[in-house]
Amino acid sequence: MAVNSEGLRDFSAVYVVQPVSSADWLVIAPVIWCILIGAVLLMLRKRTDLQPLIAIPALAVLVLMTVGLVWHVIGNGTVSMTMGRWLPPFGISFTVDLLGAFFAATSSMVAFAAGIYGRSDVDDSGRRYGFYPFLMLIMAGILGAFLTGDIFNLYVWFEVLLISSFGLLVLGSERAQIDGGTKYAFLNLIATTLFLVATGYLYGLFGTLNMADIAVRAAELRGTAPLMTLVTLYLLAFAMKAAAFPVNFWLPASYHTPRIVISGLFGGLLTKVGIYALLRILGMLFPFEREELSFIIAIAAVLTMVLGVMGALAQNDIRRALGFLVISGIGVMLAGLALGSPAGLSGAIFYAAHSMVVMTALYFAAGIGGRLGGSFQLTHAGGLYTRNALIAALTLLLFLSVAGLPPFSGFWPKIMLVKASLDIGAWWLAGAILVTGFLTTITVGRIWVLAYWRPAAEPDEMTLRTIGEMPAETTPANPLSVGATAALAGLVLLTVAAGVWPEPVMALAQDAARGLLDPSAYVLSVFPVEASQ
Known part of the structure; x- marks a missing residue:
């Protein structure tokens, strides 16, 4: 980085100066769309008759966006967009390869089916207390996790989907739902804490949270940094979120308690986000530690x-x-x-x-x-x-x-x-x-x-x-x-x-x-x- 005669650094070299093509906006469009529609539905929460009429077409549009993203990645390869005009690793990147796009498209199709099914499964009370807004926001968290290229933002999107899942799980406020929600929340908060601890440890070792940067630098630090400890922490955290043995007892204690459409959404999507994180971190970033x-x-x-x-x-x-x-x-x-x-x-x-x-x-x-x-x-x-x-x-x-x-x-x-x-x-x-x-x-x-x-x-x-x-x-x-x-x-x-x-x-x-x-x-x-x- 250039330094002028007065000792001031020239940051112009790390700015993004090239325009983004219109097709590349598909990288972040699904997440923005979910948040936007979720906010609209939240403002119209008292109009329970309008909730499905807005949410279901919006989910159909989401399917088109994610399928278009898959097509874009197939034709152009991995696509990256960095926020805030700062080049990575300074800026926060959304990086979409075929794995993230494929999972995003599949989860969007499932959410679209859930939106249709929920129209008969969730009554006016459930709509008033946020079924469709929570559905859109949980999809924002799921899609954000699949599309982000930054590990800390992976944690943030996990938090988004986790908070939304709490609202969906207790929708109806029945005793069984409160009991199942308590177990679900407690165990997932433990997993989230382990995730955060591991991410802080990773930043202390690498000085970066960008996944592409970590993939390059892991080979340099292997042998000098305790990467096995780091990977073991991630394995435990994501295994708990994916409901793998021996940290799987929270799932059968909670997934049968909410309304069926919510159970289906959880059973189909939430544990797969944990699997995706394991594939991304252990399979791509730390393959040698995964082998061990x-x-x-x-x-x-x-x-x-x-x-x-x-x-x-x-x-x-x-x-x-x-x-x-x-x-x-x-x-x-x-x-x-x-x-x-x-x-x-x-x-x-x-x-x-x-x-x-x-x-x-x-x-x-x-x-x-x-x-x-x-x-x-x-x-x-x-x-x-x-x-x-x-x-x-x-x-x-x-x-x-x-x-x-x-x-x-x-x-x-x-x-x-x-x-x-x-x-x-x-x-x-x-x-x-x-x-x-x-x-x-x-x-x-x-x-x-x-x-x-x-x-x-x-x-x-x-x-x-x-x-x-x-x-x-x-x-x-x-x-x-x-x-x-x-x-x-x-x-x-x-x-x-x-x-x-x-x-x-x-x-x-x-x-x-x-x-x-x-x-x-x-x-x-x-x-x-x-x-x-």
Whole structure:
């Protein structure tokens, strides 16, 4: 940096002076859009009739933005935008590679379906107390986490989505929601504190929080700085947010308590933000430290997937069973992170996108089934197939997909992960994935037989009491919504399409994995001058 004769520094060299192309505004447009629409909905919180009429089209626009971002990144490579006219690492950057764009587009599709489903699942009271504003703000946090290129801002966006999730979790103020929200908040605040401590430690070691800068400087500090301690802190923090063993007990204690649309949104998206952070920090920034921890990550993956599905098999409440299936899926993704190979990481990325769609859809299907049958308890459910054959068929397709059976989206990433495990001789990891798939098939088969195929029993006193204690939106008096059915059908169509025609999704996942393993394009987008020299 130049210094003049009076000893004053010339900062002109670190200013951004080039105009930003219109397409590059897609990097930050989704986050700005969510915050803007959330603010509008908050101002109109008393106009509950207008809330869905504004939010649902806005979510449709969000899908177009994120899909356009994916197309832009495919055509132009990793894109970076730095705020405040300061060049990185002085300025705060949003840096979007194929991994971030792919996850952003998938999560936007899920949110769009949730907005449609929520129109029938959330009553006027829920809208008045902020369902749609919180939905837009939680999407701002999720998308901000996927698109940021700065670790401290990753922490900030985690805070945004966490605060919004608190509001959604207690929407309705029922005792079970308050109890579940307390457990959820306490454990996530611990994870957030660990994240903040690790980030402060990282800044003390590197003097920067820009991810591209860290990716370059990590090799210089390796061997002289305690990077293993730093990475272990991040692993623990994000494993807790992703609900991995042994810090996963908060999820089944809380995800069954809110309204179904909120449970679906949480089960589909929130834990995947933790997985994304692990892929980004361990997979791209600290690959050598990830390799040293690979066996520990693999053990955690096996325990997460196996104990998760065993917990689901033991449940009588369908919502609780789905919560344990969310945990089991996290173990499958961790297996890909433990492998660290192109095939392993691409399998984890593919499976994460699959889980976003399928787990959200399963919660939606459970909500519709609860309306039809009047209970989420398997002991009181039955006859759902005869009551609505279409919903039963859609649910069966989702069950086959979550079990990893062909020709659905859950089949291909598991095949990729099994092959990647066998390629390095990790037969026990491949076996755990296959055993988990078998146990998942038994779990969802049990739910199907008891809730859908078994004839409905005559309601006894216990059943009537159970129905009377259910929230209003799950009682048989509430008619089946066309919008809720359409949202469910749309998500089912995505998992079927990705299973029948997996090549585009597989190619996206493989290119995203290569971007993690070779971050040169990521660094080049942030530091074009330095990287070209």
